[in-house]
Amino acid sequence: MQTQGVAGKRPADIYFFATCVVDQFFPGAGLDAITLLEREGIRVHFPVAQTCCGQPAYTSGFPDQARAVAAHQLTLFPENWPLVVPSGSCAGMIKHHYPRLFADDPQRRAQAEALSLRVYEFTDFLVNVLGYAAQDQGAECTVVLHTSCSARREMGVHLSSRQLLDGMKGVTVAMQDHESECCGFGGTFSLKQPEISAAMVADKLESLKATGAERVLSADCGCLMNILGHAAWKDAQDGQTSATLPGEHIASFLLRRTEQGAAK
Amino acid sequence: MSEHTMQFMPGAGFRARARAAVDNPALRRSFRAAMDFLIAKRSAQFDDPLELETLRTLGEQIRQYNLGKLPELLEQLEARLTGNGIQVHWAETPDEANAIILGICKAHSAKLMVKGKSMVSEEIELNHACAAAGIEAMESDMGEYIVQLAGEKPSHIIMPAIHKTKEEIAHLFHDKVDGVAYTDNVDELIQIGRRVLREKFLVADIGLSGVNFAVAETGTLCLVENEGNGRLSTTAPPVHIAITGIEKVVEKLAHVPPLLSLLTRSATGQNISTYFNMISGARRPGEKDGPHEVHLVLLDNGRTQAYADEQLRTTLQCIRCGACMNHCPVYTRIGGHAYGTTYPGPIGKIVSPHLLGLEATATLTTASSLCGACGEVCPVKIPIPDLLMRLRSEAFSAPHDDPRLRGQGAARSRLMSGVWQIWARIYRSPTLYGITSWLASRFNCLTPSRQGPWTAVRTPLKPAPKRLRDLLKEKA
Amino acid sequence: MNASARQRIFAKLRSAPVLPKAAPDVAAWYAAHRSAELPAEKVARFRRHIELAHAEVHLVSAASWPQKLAEILAARQIGRLLLAPGTPHGARARSALTAEGVACPTYEAPIERWKAEMFHDIPASLTAARCAIAETGTLVLWPDAHEPRLMSLVPALHIVLLDAGKIYNTFHEVVEQEAWVAGLPTNALLISGPSKTADIQVTLAYGAHGPKELIVLLQGDEA
Structure with missing residues (x-):
């Protein structure tokens, strides 16, 4: 918990x-x-x-x-x-x-x-533990947050990422449909049952994109590897030259947004 | 009924069936919509998280307490049922169960059996056994009736025909039921089913049902349903045969209300089902209806294997609500038939290895991202992800001379064992990890662009040119 | 073969290393999570829930209910009502309804002798409820020789007379306070609405196999 x-x-x-x-x-x-x-x-x-x-x-x-x-x-x-x-x-x-x-x-x-x-x-x-609240220096932006299943169900810490972002004045957090659903990574699951995993990550990406958010954040790099890997593949398929939904670990976002003269 | 009914084949072909299912947009839509609906209904029933959590804990305690004294309770149940005039039969295998049921049918020269919903009867393939014996076994739950008409099997334990659209059912009724014009009006379709099945209830020789809870202290069989077909099956024909797994017994009547509440709220988001039918005996002198004979068949079929192991025993806590499948991202995408087992979804993945052996079911245990949604909603707190990991390790373990589990070691392969041995050798050694990860970073330009199934829908995984440890060294 | 199946199953169960678990405290959970309500609150809760489940509820008095019953039947143009003249309520209903020209067949013979008639020619029935449950909007019936099991199941319209003073908070309370452990009938029933199904595309439809309509005459002190 x-x-x-x-x-x-x-x-x-x-x-x-x-x-x-x-x-x-x-x-x-x-x-x-x-x-x-x-x-x-x-x-x-x-x-x-x-x-x-x-x-x-x-x-x-x-x-x-x-x-x-x-x-x-x-x-x-x-x-x-x-x-x-x-x-x-x-x-x-x-x-x-x-x-x-x-x-x-x-x-x-x-x-x-x-x-x-x-x-x-x-x-x-x-x-x-630290009672940290990010002093947001960045411009207005909309993000969407994906929380890993382990953070949510095993660690019970799914609210803390949300809390960090909610306290940032320039940041709007968009809500995706089926927010709590798995992205389809599951470690070796993605290799052993690739068709099911692919269907899950495709649905996840669609939900994230449908929010219109500029970027996706997560506190788990396993999920990011899966979601961003699929997003980049999809962009290549669609002939997009730049990422339609970039993403990063929430730590990088927090650090950048709290530096002086921060960009998005 | 169709002679060519669907045959289940777990294991073999699972991936092909899963692929076909994810590539079927209509099926995906049907399941997604239905599961979203059931998730929302359940969620509305449990608006107080504390109430839910404490009730789940109570449900877990009740099931574990009763499993803890299962042999004793089964004896008590048998004695009380017998005292109430209900005949008790024991079956170790599906064949034995079918033989018992067919024996009762023959003793009554039965031609027609109407069936209330019973997943255990699906488990033993009773309909096939009846057909082979020249007995018509007619499903009467609307969903079961629909899948039987279509020559299929249930795709969900609570909502058997959830994979079908109303238009498909409309065509099915039009094609298969005499004198029915095409209609896709759901009320009209249900009334067609009602009319057909009422005539069957009127003349059936045998009524067959499952059991949700069997109460030991009173010798009572409890059935949960909404349609009334369960009540008709257990009341209208002269003989009622109930069949259930040996794990369904509870000691006390007082254990029933909390389990019933957990069951209906978790399953369909109803605070209670339309009917809760408690049967404690055949028709007694002076009564004017109810069966003259009531039988209970208690089935093992691998349940004792799960019972023998403390961790795997939690599998038997299940009250068959189906919430795990409703919340499962895998089930939602592939539907029930792809599993090839009577019980699909997360619960099916942990029950089926005991029923069918790991040879046939090891593949199913890999079909989970271990997201934990199933364990989170389970009303009796079965740790489904932990059980899946346990079954995976049993499938890969070295074969034993005296295996505790049927099919132990069935998925063992030299290649897989070798890969994980090498993996462990690298990752338990900082030196080897240091060298291999440095090489992977330094020569990341050599990373293959095709990485098996990963790159089918993703860009290749490419190590960063510098590892975190390198960046930290530079920073220092 | 059969005796040995039993022996084999018990042998396997008994050889399992099972540690007994503490008995669950069901009563404590209900005491902590379900408050005991006042009679009026229980009536309201019962009514709200059973109406949500598509049942129709009429508040009636001891004096007025036969009249309400007649009105209900007249409004639906139902001229036949299965009832139990051996019960006080059945006798009252019969005398009130025969005066209105409603035929009142009775469940005299065992079902085998009139099954087809029961299935085809009985549009409605009247039974009493033993008690009810507020939490879930549930009627509790103990079918007996007067009002057998099929009476509340086969007719398309089932009308139930319920004494508002007999509404319990929970099913758990019913089982405990009525000491069901001491003796159950061959069939005890909880009924929480008309028969229904959502088996076709999760679309709710009423009257699947049992009554299409469930009407509760809720008899209180005043109406």
Whole structure:
């Protein structure tokens, strides 16, 4: 569930778990999230030995392989600092599934349970731990927000992205139909059932575009990879030379809009 | 009835059927519209989140409590039913269940059976068994009647004919029912069904029904319905046969009101169904109607397999409301028939492996993005996504000499195991991850432009030229 | 074969490692989430819900209901009403209706002897309700030798006489306060509107297999 407001107890140090998707495919989003946190006066620690939370194997039916990868991550965050993750999906894996993954390993289970208590999804951390409110410097713009299923149903933090955007004076958040519906990514689901996944992402893109928003934001890069990958493919099919619906991680949007002389 | 009725084939061909379904715009529209309607109706019933959450918890507790003492409750149920004059039969397999039912039919020289809605009768393919024995089995639920006329099977457990438009049904009635002129007026179509089926209720030898809850302490069979065909099936013919899974028993009558409320509100967004029919016996001396004989067939068919495992046992909490399919983005896009199983949608994916084995159903467990919508709406809190992950891992696990699950290891392949082994070796080692991810970034120009199914509707995934760790190093 | 199926099923169930779970506290949930309403509130809630389910409700008094019944039948030009003269309400209805020229067949013989007549020639019936449920707008019937099961099911119009003083808050309250565990009839029924279906394109249609119309004569102290 969403972290209850503990603003005021600002930690001086946090760990940042970037996720493999951000490290390799959306490094800018990770950098922007870290910059934003540092601007709030927090020391951000990025253990370079981090790799992946193990979720791809776990959800695909290979828990042993997931466990091997997860066991490595467990060793990387020894201090009692919050672990901030710019993805509801990977945060949910560490918070909810690590303790179960190590159910039969007392020592690691204890570690996993202790870690679970200090895992935060990025937007939840901003809103409910830091009490962050973006001082919007940008021009008027309309965005549409896609919240990942894990952020919504596993972490229960779907309101925090919304809250961040609602507090920005130049930003209007458009509402898409079937807002809470999955974008069709689902990790290896998109490869194992590509036709169904394709139908889902096509519908999702249509709903997002129908709002007339200028860009789509999400706090999960897995969804963005899927939605933006399909949007770019569709633009190419339609002969569009520029993106009809650009998108980015909410951290990048927040950072840009709060800089002096910010553009959209 | 049509001789060439639809045959279900789970597993094999699932992807082809799913592809055909997503490429059928009319089907997509039908399901999307119907599911949106049901979602909105349910949502209106649960406008108080606290009430919903506490009631779901109560529903979960009731089901888990009753499953926790299932053997004892089944004995109590059998004793009470027998005391009430209801005959109890046990079937481990569909064949046994069919044999019991046909045996009762033969003892009464039955020619015609009218059926109230029963998914368990679909599960055992009772209609085929009846046809082979020369007994006409007539579906009387309007949706079931329509799919039977069309030689099809239900595409939804609550709304069997949801895949059909009224125009299709209009043509079907015109073609298949004697003396019916074409009309696509829904009221008129329903009245046609009513007229045809009333004559069947009048002369039927056997009435067959399912059971929603079987109450152990009173020996009572409870049936939920809106049409009245369930009441007619269980009242008008001289013999009533009910069939249900062994998991449907509850100990106390007091357990019924909350489950009934969860069921109707979750299923169709009704605060209660039109009828709730509680049967505690055959016709007694002095009574003027009701069947002279009532039978209950209790079916296992793989349920004991789910029961044997603590996690998988939660599957049996299901009260068959269908909310999981109504909210499922996969079901909404492919409809019920594509699954090839009696129970489609999320609940079907976790029940069918026990009924049919993982050999036939492992593919179905992959047909989920694990979005969690099913678990979120389940009125008895079945952790459906967790069960799907568990079944996936069972399908890929090494085959056991004494498998706990039928078809354990059925999806195991050297290739898949090898891929995930290599993946784990890279990602559990910071050095190997460092090298491989650096290579992928440094040489991202070599990223293939065709990436299997991904690039069928998406641009290729291309690693950024610099990883986050590289950017951080530069920044420092 | 059959006895052994039973044995095999029980053997499998008993070999499962099952830990007993705590008994659910159903009463506590109802106490926390369903308030006990005043009689007038229950009447209003019952009425609102059953009307939403397409039933027609008439407030009547002990004195006036036979007159209202006659009016209802006259308005629909129904000249035959199945009723139970062995009940006080059936006897009153019969004397009032025969005076108006309405035929009042009765359920004397077992259904086998007149099934076709019941299915084809009985347009309407009158039964009493045992009690009702406000939460869901539900009538509770316990069919018996006087008013058998099919009486509330086969005729296209079902008229139900309900005492407004017998409306409970919830189904749970009915089961508890009437101590249903102590003894149930062969058939107990909850009826919450006329028969209906949405099986064709989720379009609601009434009169699927049971009554097309359900009319409640809600008998209170004043009307």
